[in-house]
Amino acid sequence: MDPCDALEAFGGVARSTKLLRAGVTAHRLRRALARGEILRPVRGVYCLPGHTSDLLAATCVHAELACVSAARGLGLWTLRPPSLIHASVNHGRALDARFRVHRSEGPLTPLRICLQVMRCLPELDALCIVESAVALGHVPLARLKDSVGGRRDGALQRIVELIDPHSQSVLETAARYHLRSAGFSTQSQVYIRGVGRLDLYVDGILGIEVDGRQHHSDHREFEEDRRRWNLLTTQGVPVLRATHALVTREPDQFLALVRTAIASRRPGH
Incomplete structure (x- = not known):
């Protein structure tokens, strides 16, 4: 598989392990890098030339985008851009001041992202994201309601009750x-x-x-x-x-x- 095509499919940036799993050979990576077709900002991370994004910043520190930053990557509605990059890590190393760190077990599915934003963001900002997740078909409303049924989930339940699946923007x-x-x-x-x-x-x-x-x-x-x-x-x-x-x-x-x-x-x- 062509490294540029693979990177394009992954949002412009990916770790070498992810590219190799996608069928990109180490030889093609080296050749594309030598030709300037791709860049390697840090060891083990490749990106397309001119690519700058929260995804690149997170990938370079062995993190995944989380919460509102991940929601933006999915195309969900965000009322205002976050001042920090929200990221999830599976290691104990501290991240620099650009990041707001979330701890998460398992893959960051759209449902998990919705739960993160409802616990992290102001009510209206969270509502915009979770409502769009429902309206755009990423998360069924019934599944969201089932996920906030705990006794300590009162604030999350209030947000879910405000969701209108017919909203358009x-x-x-x-x-x-x-x-x-x-x-x-x-x-x-x-x-x-x-x-x-x-x-x-x-x-x-x-x-x-x-x-x-x-x-x-x-x-x-x-x-x-x-x-x-x-x-x-x-x-x-x-x-x-x-x-x-x-x-x-x-x-x-x-x-x-x-x-x-x-x-x-x-x-x-």
Whole structure:
């Protein structure tokens, strides 16, 4: 097997033992290294040229990515990047200040990663990751519930109870979390005839569309967005557009806008 192809399959970095098990011969490794096709940053570790990542840093210290760092590697939703590299080790040597060390027995499956983040991260950050694991099909919700049934798992159980498997994005998850924490009733992905689905529907009155994009990708998408907006207006469904900055950096302002919008639709206004 070609060393570059093998490294690409492993995320751009791997230990020599892993490459040899995948069918890469020692001779081909030496030849690719001599040609500059691959690099060896430390003994026993190979990577593609120009590759820099948390995975490379962890592999170089005989560790595996864990918790939120592993979740990012799986493509799960993370509300904000971690300040440290979360890693799991099976040796007793200390890691440097770049790392937050987790102890874990056995392979780091998506389920184990979910359990790690729920024990390690703030509630909302953990919810975004575990909800995406369910929504994207990595972990069945029933399996997650079965894994947090202990008497000391109260905090984890609360997170699991907040999961909505219909959520479509990290921003939708964060907006719904803030709304429910403030006492609002919310529904996700509510179908409106002729319009499609609204990301969130609050108190049966207000629609919310979460939008992390800075602009529309093309004219057709712009026109479709305006068509939906006009239909919602004619059907008497007010809609707030919630940006990433509003939901994640100014949740109090987001909630104030929701309260004002709902109050304006109550009888007597």
